[in-house]
Amino acid sequence: MAHPTIAVLERQLTSYRRLFWASAFSAFVLPVLFVLSIGVGVGGYVNANGGLDGMDYLSFIAPGVLASTAFQMAVGESTFPILGDFRWTRGFHAMRATPVGVRDMVGGGLLYIVFRVLVACLAFLLVAGLFGALHSWWTVVTPLVCGLLGAAVAAPVTAFSATIDNDNYFALLFRFGVIPSTLFAGVFFPVDQLPLLVRPVAYASPLWHGVELCRSATLGVAPTWPVALHVAYLLAWLVVGYLLATRAFRRKLEN
Amino acid sequence: MVTTLITGTAVRAGLVSPSRIGAVINRNIGALRSGPSYWLVLVSGFFEPLLYLLSIGIGVGALVGDLTLRDGSVVSYAMFVAPAMLATSAMSGAMAETTFNFFFKMKYVRTFDAILATPVRPFEIALGELTWAIMRGSLYTAVFLMIMVAMGLASIGGALLAFPATILVGFAFGALGMAISSMLRGWQDFDILMTSQFALFLFSGTFAPISNYPTVFEVLIRITPLWHAVEMVRAITLGTIGWATLGHAAYLAGMMAIGLFFTGRRLEKVLLK
Numbered sequence: 001m002a003h004p005t006i007a008v009l010e011r012q013l014t015s016y017r018r019l020f021w022a023s024a025f026s027a028f029v030l031p032v033l034f035v036l037s038i039g040v041g042v043g044g045y046v047n048a049n050g051g052l053d054g055m056d057y058l059s060f061i062a063p064g065v066l067a068s069t070a071f072q073m074a075v076g077e078s079t080f081p082i083l084g085d086f087r088w089t090r091g092f093h094a095m096r097a098t099p100v101g102v103r104d105m106v107g108g109g110l111l112y113i114v115f116r117v118l119v120a121c122l123a124f125l126l127v128a129g130l131f132g133a134l135h136s137w138w139t140v141v142t143p144l145v146c147g148l149l150g151a152a153v154a155a156p157v158t159a160f161s162a163t164i165d166n167d168n169y170f171a172l173l174f175r176f177g178v179i180p181s182t183l184f185a186g187v188f189f190p191v192d193q194l195p196l197l198v199r200p201v202a203y204a205s206p207l208w209h210g211v212e213l214c215r216s217a218t219l220g221v222a223p224t225w226p227v228a229l230h231v232a233y234l235l236a237w238l239v240v241g242y243l244l245a246t247r248a249f250r251r252k253l254e255n
Numbered sequence: 256m257v258t259t260l261i262t263g264t265a266v267r268a269g270l271v272s273p274s275r276i277g278a279v280i281n282r283n284i285g286a287l288r289s290g291p292s293y294w295l296v297l298v299s300g301f302f303e304p305l306l307y308l309l310s311i312g313i314g315v316g317a318l319v320g321d322l323t324l325r326d327g328s329v330v331s332y333a334m335f336v337a338p339a340m341l342a343t344s345a346m347s348g349a350m351a352e353t354t355f356n357f358f359f360k361m362k363y364v365r366t367f368d369a370i371l372a373t374p375v376r377p378f379e380i381a382l383g384e385l386t387w388a389i390m391r392g393s394l395y396t397a398v399f400l401m402i403m404v405a406m407g408l409a410s411i412g413g414a415l416l417a418f419p420a421t422i423l424v425g426f427a428f429g430a431l432g433m434a435i436s437s438m439l440r441g442w443q444d445f446d447i448l449m450t451s452q453f454a455l456f457l458f459s460g461t462f463a464p465i466s467n468y469p470t471v472f473e474v475l476i477r478i479t480p481l482w483h484a485v486e487m488v489r490a491i492t493l494g495t496i497g498w499a500t501l502g503h504a505a506y507l508a509g510m511m512a513i514g515l516f517f518t519g520r521r522l523e524k525v526l527l528k
Binding site: 019022023025026029030033034037038039041042044045046049052057064130168172175176180183184188189193207 | 295296299302304306307309310311314315317318319320322332443445446447448449453457462463467468521
């Protein structure tokens, strides 16, 4: 028998199979539309206005959008599905009746999210490459960065989803966490453009670290902070999130 | 307006009653209040358009600089983008309520089946749900307009005129959303719906004038509804109202009428079988 963690992953993949084509379609179509509208449409103006330190706008936002796709997908997959498995379908309660432990539930769930992120990431890279937005062979490490970013975000969000019992809280998470991160963490314009006081908030978001790593990889330049520091920050989110998530699962399932 | 006209005719014919529509709205208010942190959720909705405006309008705007429109006038990027964000927010506010929530009530929690055990009829459910969606969405557009005035992106007169325009946008897209929801097979279809909505958001002259696109796309965009909404609201806030503005309004009014009529029919078929 497969390891219980792998069994959880398998269960997720099996239920995902039904949605695969629809999601593969949107994972591929959305970046194309995005690149055309913002990269080419808005980019035309930015480039005419001098560009970003001589870089064309499409090359600037492509790695940003790549990381933010991973970020949003990780949050999306660790909110409603987790709450749903506790409240509506009782999937986790069913797993408790098997040899699957709490660590397997959290770990298997994270592996599944990393898988989803990788699929979306590869589709996006293909599109970005066709539009000539990738400039360095270092691009090959971006799937690793996106996988790490996805897990780093999904772990604490999973913990959060396992703690709450009403989906109204997700609206708050999106409005105060996900949307501000997406808009201000250096995806669409450099963080140095923000007022000095607000910048630390952008640095605190795991998305910014993902964006920095992806951008330095696709452009072939060094990131703002040492690579190890960016990676360590994301790993810290992953580890703390994982511990919080297993604790939250244990509490929820212990009655 | 068209809703008043349709509703008025329907009321006189004894088909719908305002009090029964009111009951549907009241149920939604009650259901919203039953959740925790209800005020926080409601209030937090105000921040979203503001954040978009700050990020895209000001942040990206600093990179873009000023835009020269087709009529030769020069506007800042924030002035160009803000009305589009406003129109989009009116669209997505109305559609979030009439697609996700509507579908959930129709298929999963079976709210509508329960309502039909009372004297309320399908068309009244449609009208009640739509009115509720607009009430909620209009709170946000009103705040957005105030922010636009405060940031010097619209005059007070322009904002006062733009407000009813956003309500029309909400009605049109809300009716469209309900019509679509009544046809959806399951949650999987939402992926297609979200993709289409996002495509409209990106290509309706929201971020760049559509004259930048090849003619084929330009013509295609002119057929889609959000472009009409964006053009209408933008003409009002930039003060370039003309006959075309009326044309856009007529398009949206027609869309609302068709959407409502279709939804009423579908609900009768689906719920009263």
